[in-house]
């Protein structure tokens with residue numbers, strides 16, 4: 001192999017290496033789920049399809065059976081526990097705004113990404129101003 005060929009090979013490897021790291025960076029930004037209007041709307045769609053039957057249109061719930069999400073002290077103060085409940089289902093006794101609830105919420109069957117979307121929707125709807133969560137936080141929630 002002459003010198004020129006060798007130089008060319010090194011150059012090609014260099015290009016490939018750069019390309020690889022660029023791809024990784026791209027994937028990371030795809031995993032990040034921004035709080036954009038589009039994503040809030042996606043969260044709203046998931047909410048209407050998967051949660052509204054019980055928690056109702058304005059997140060008001062149904063007294064004594066299904067706790068409210070709108071203005072919920074539980075959701076505000078125990079966001080991580082709330083994620084666990086929606087991810088895996090729950091029927092333990094809890095108190096929301098001073099009222100006891102102990103009915104069953106089945107596991108949502110949503111992916112971690114969908115959970116981020118639906119949570120960022122309920123955390124910021126009906127007057128709630130409870131911040132946002134990331135995919136890493138949802139992934140870290142285990143049974």
Ligand code: HEC
Nearest residue numbers: 050051054067068072075082090091092101102103104105
């Ligand atoms: C079949 C009815 C039902 C469905 C559907 C349902 N939930 Fe629930 N949810 C409940 C019940 C019942 C509880 C209380 C569970 C307990 O006592 O362990 C609850 C509790 C919660 C809580 C914590 C308490 C609070 O009010 O802050 C959150 C947050 C929540 N649900 C969000 C959701 C989301 C998001 C969805 C849709 C992905 C959903 N739920 C779908 C019935 C339901």
